[in-house]
Amino acid sequence: MPKIGAATVRRQAMVEAAIIEIGEAGSLDVTVSQIARRAGMSPALAHHYFGSKDQMFLAAMRHILKLYGDSVRRRMAEATTPLGRIHAIIEASFAPDQFDREVVAAWLTFYVRALQSEETRRLLQLYARRLHSNLVFSLRELVGAGSAQAIAQGLAAMIDGFYIRHALQDFAPGKDEVRAMVIDYLELCLARNARV
Amino acid sequence: MPKIGAATVRRQAMVEAAIIEIGEAGSLDVTVSQIARRAGMSPALAHHYFGSKDQMFLAAMRHILKLYGDSVRRRMAEATTPLGRIHAIIEASFAPDQFDREVVAAWLTFYVRALQSEETRRLLQLYARRLHSNLVFSLRELVGAGSAQAIAQGLAAMIDGFYIRHALQDFAPGKDEVRAMVIDYLELCLARNARV
DNA sequence: CGTTTTTGATTGAGCCGTCAATCAAGAAAA
DNA sequence: TTTTCTTGATTGACGGCTCAATCAAAAACG
DSSP states (O other), X not given: OOXXXXXXXXXXXXXXXXXXXXXXXXXXXXXXXXXXXXXXXXXXXHHHHHSSHHHHHHHHHHHHHHHHHHHHHHHHHHOOXXXXXXXXXHHHHTSTTTSOHHHHHHHHHHHHHTTXXXXXXXXXXXXXXXXHHHHHHHHTTTSOHHHHHHHHHHHHHHHHHHHHXXXXXXXXXXXXXXXXXXXXXXXXXXXXXXXX | OOSTTHHHHHHHHHHHHHHHHHHHHTSSOOOHHHXXXXXXXXHHHHHHHHSSHHHHHHHHHHHHHHHHHHHHHHHHHHOOSHHHHHHHHHHHHTSTTTSOHXXXXXXXXXXXXXXXXXXXXXXXXXXXXXXXXXXXXXXXTTSOHHHHHHHHHHHHHHHHHHHHXXXXXXXXXXXXXXXXXXXXXXXXXXXXXXXX
């Protein structure tokens, strides 16, 4: 057998190249050739490993979601209080590597792709639900069940909103301000709904 | 001269067809033929009136922004208090015709297109700045200047966030809940920062 | 240890379909 | 008739994907 285990390395390289290429282009209109060339291989090899451009995109998206998920999990494990765990999620969302403009650009293009692709939507929903559950679980220890749901929705929306604005508006606030504002919103909500 | 004024009608029809087609597809990957066919004309005619696919998209985007802008202006004109004017902006954002799933889809695709197209980004920034100014202007009559900026950013982000989630997440809250949550956030901020 | 075989890795060339854009000719209004 | 409107046909470019062929490492064998 020849150089076994090349597959994993190749796939990894291809996925990373795809994310960079997509991020730079700000769209999914990147050719398989472009991606393959950046990963240092031929377009044919890309098809050999992924079967189709579509599958390649899905792999790239799974990778992005996994990175974010890992980051959240890591930070949550370190936290010791409910409030700390909520903060962990917020921190993860605005960590430098997540909030990098090109990563956000890639993220956004995948987000919008969910409008077309069933499979992409499925992946996205999965991530969204998990995030929501995490938030609600911790919030419930601080406020009532109904409030927890609402606050989680509000926080998630605000985070997404700042993401999108960060990606494409020059005068959008930086990540420190943004984090502060989200936390501020959280505290306003908690102050009102706190269990006595 | 033949059929005077055909140009305006044709352009209008084409723009509307483009928005519907884009909204349904959930992407800008729609062919000129598709759009033209829906508008009841030949692809060649589309090029005759717009010069290029790109120009057609820009026209469509201007149209979307104009509809929203008109809606905001109309509602603000009816309002008589600063708080009323802020509510007007929020209401406009979640009005049924704006919050229709396909319109939101078209909106989103244009939003993301700003990552690629300079001209699109320019248009978007223009709209965003105007919205921001409107918000800040009214907020300033209720709170201090610094708070006004921050609250405006927060409101705008939350609105965008609910938009995107509405478009592609099944379990996202409906427009009434969403509106209530945004207004609730506004009131929380005002309650804390109110000028005495 | 050398030879042969096996088998995944890799690619260049090219097919096939699509689509934006063009153009020249026909239709319709003035 | 003249001017604008409109279109079918065409073109040129491009990109996803396939395939036959080659390469090279590892394993099997003697």
